Amino acid sequence: MAGSYAGLRGNITELSNLTTAGNRISFDLVTPTAVWHLEGALSGGRIEGTFRTAERTILWTAARKETAPIPSRPPS
Numbered sequence: 001m002a003g004s005y006a007g008l009r010g011n012i013t014e015l016s017n018l019t020t021a022g023n024r025i026s027f028d029l030v031t032p033t034a035v036w037h038l039e040g041a042l043s044g045g046r047i048e049g050t051f052r053t054a055e056r057t058i059l060w061t062a063a064r065k066e067t068a069p070i071p072s073r074p075p076s
Helices: none
Strands: 004-006 012-021 024-030 035-043 046-052 057-063
Touching: 035 057
Parallel strands: none
Antiparallel strands: 004 012, 012 024, 024 035, 035 046, 046 057
């Protein structure tokens, strides 16, 4: 299993230490300034979870991005 995080500014970060058990998932986002550990539960094409900072716990959600169908080519 693999995945990536797409930031609000268009930056893409590959997920590290991705693990699953049943419907639970956890992974790390490694950035130049910090490593964020996120945990969540899978339900269909969505994940709902939390990550903790030194001050608080933050709720987050993610959704699977639909890919555009590959257009068929007319016969040559």
